[in-house]
Amino acid sequence: MKNKVTSRQKSEFIWGWLFILPTMIGLIVLNIYPMVDTVRQSFYKTGDFGKGNIFVGLKNYEKVLGDTEVWQALWNTIKYAIVEVPLSVVIALLLAVLLNRKLKGRGLFRTILFLPMVVAPAAIAMVWKWLYNSNFGLINNLFHIKVNWISDPNIAIFSIAVIGIWSVIGYNMVLFLAGLQEVPRDYYEAASLDGANWWQQLINITIPLISPTIFFVLVTRIIAALQVFDLIYMMIDLNNPAWKKTESLVFLFYKYSFEQSKKGYGATVIVVLLVLILLITVVQMIGQKKWVHYE
């Protein structure tokens, strides 16, 4: 009974595979194969133009562990994530709750907040670069201050994180809005009758009920934040005094792999990031049992 495969099941099996085949091929060619190949390369000292690779075992990893630049880049990346993720999630959540109510011009606000998501990162970086410019920038001239937003090693990474927050709020907000639509109205009605105020409703009804969405946003945002590259690449160049304090791991990977053509060592750096992201994600997966409520 169990092993008997009807022709209908067989046909479903074939069609099922046929339908996911395009995606599978795309994933294998564009993601899975390069990923495996990157890990493989991390064990090699790569030659010019993909020729003459020499297997060096764990040498690259030994070098990474002793490389202060890698540790600095890791710390920079973490600093960025620590600022960007919580702030972008909290602000987006509050905005989503606000814009989920009946409000004049709601559509307009939603559009405005989502706009940064639509703009090309390169354009965003250019505009912010001029806003931040210490001599001629709008921010300093408006408030009559002299802050080196993107060239002071102590604050540059946070200035960049602000741009990161600004550009991702809209996206997070849309995800939260989708989650909020699913929360049944009657909970709020019941709570209002019991005299719960806006804040109590938010803490006791909204957040627990959309916790799966929050969890999803958290997981994806942390991963994306740890992969920060384009903003830094656009804002900071080699002669910027804040260079060493803003270089992220992916930037370092780019520098080694593409600018200096040390593909093997670059691959090692990125494998370190991969392991880090895997660890953080596993911890989150375990931790979610404590606070994520599924209906």
Place this chain on the structure above:
Amino acid sequence: MKKKIVAILLSAFTAFSLIACGGADTAAPADQAAAPAAEPAPAPAAEEAAPAAEEAAPAAEEAAPESIGSSVEGELNVTIWDEGQRPGLQQIVDEWSAQSGVKATIQVVDWNNYWTLLEAGATGGELPDVFWMHSNVAQKYMENDLLMDLTDKIASSDKIDLNNYYEGIVNLYKSNGKQYAVPKDIDTIALWYNKTIFDEMGVPYPDDTWTWDDFAANAKKLTNADHWGFAIAPGNNQEGYYNTIYSMGGYVISDDKKTSGMDDPNSIKAVKLFTDMIAEGSCPDLATVSETAPNELLQAGKTAMAINGSWMLAGYRDNEYTSKNCDVAVLPYTKDPSDRVSIYNGLGWAAAANTKNPDAAWSLIEYLGSKEAQLKQAELGVTMSAYKGTSDAWVKSVDCFDLNGHMQMLNAKLVFRPYSRDTTVWEDMMIEKLQDAWTGSKPVEDVCKDIAAEMNAALAEE
């Protein structure tokens, strides 16, 4: 319950695929890197070593290129990195097309992406037919047989005689006795200055009697609350400290390319010239020049002097402010006019070894290197040409500046821009480490010695 499983699966899958993307970033930066074309790209910085990110340039209008052109039969794909030179070069190439009947289009990819994409193309065997080569990487491309061997073709050509070009550029594109590229242009470094500021402060214009000490002293006189006397490009050695290093008797790399000369006392002195100026306030601090490049400061009337390469001509010519207020003079010397140094570099026209149109590609390169085309390149104000004796035409190409400042530098001591097999590795390291010298957080001497030690290690690995 069902929802829970779906949610876990969904987030697990997303997490995994995002991580996968992280690992697969080998591909990602390539298209992210395509984006910077929207930024004012370092276009006029033709031979620029470490591209200062914010050169004002027309490349912004160019669509972001996603890949470098590859060889197609019956049509030539020419790839370069400087939008400023494209219109003039296209005109020259069109003349060749009229003679040969082969269509050739020039594609521009900005400096940063040029090398990333060229390397990807080389690895995949998809190079453009004809393209620019540069001293930073030429050796690597030649050794790996990626460039067409032009030795025999040049020998049998009546248009090309390598003795007609500046020697350093010819030698640069030679490996194991074979010639892999025909010289395209030469550049010289000169002192650009703002006449209006000089008049305002009552300082006579720079001329060939200036020493580097005069330069520093006058920079101080030219400084006030509104502008600085001089602005250095910390990321650009060719337009800065390399000139003073060789002028003062130091060196960057030994002739056998095995040892660094950054710890030579004269090299240290040459870097100190600029760090002292920063400390005095006659040159803006590192934060300022890293956010606003010196050429932008000159264009905004914020600095009285800037050291620039001849490739900046198009940018300054097309800028309303600089064309009205600025001019150019020779670089200062140290002790005697004979130690006036210009660090020079020159591009070469190379062809892919595996091009589908070897004959057409060679014919185009032969034409581009011929006296006729080289003269035309100078006349159109594209760049100074590598063909000796054509720079007069370049001087006459504009009215607003007296380009003799640049041309006379050809008679100065010409030192070829220091390079080795993997130039970028130690060059980037040097730029990074010198930051501590510019900011004054470490003594110049310590920084230079540190650089020399690391550079020696990098050279040993090559």
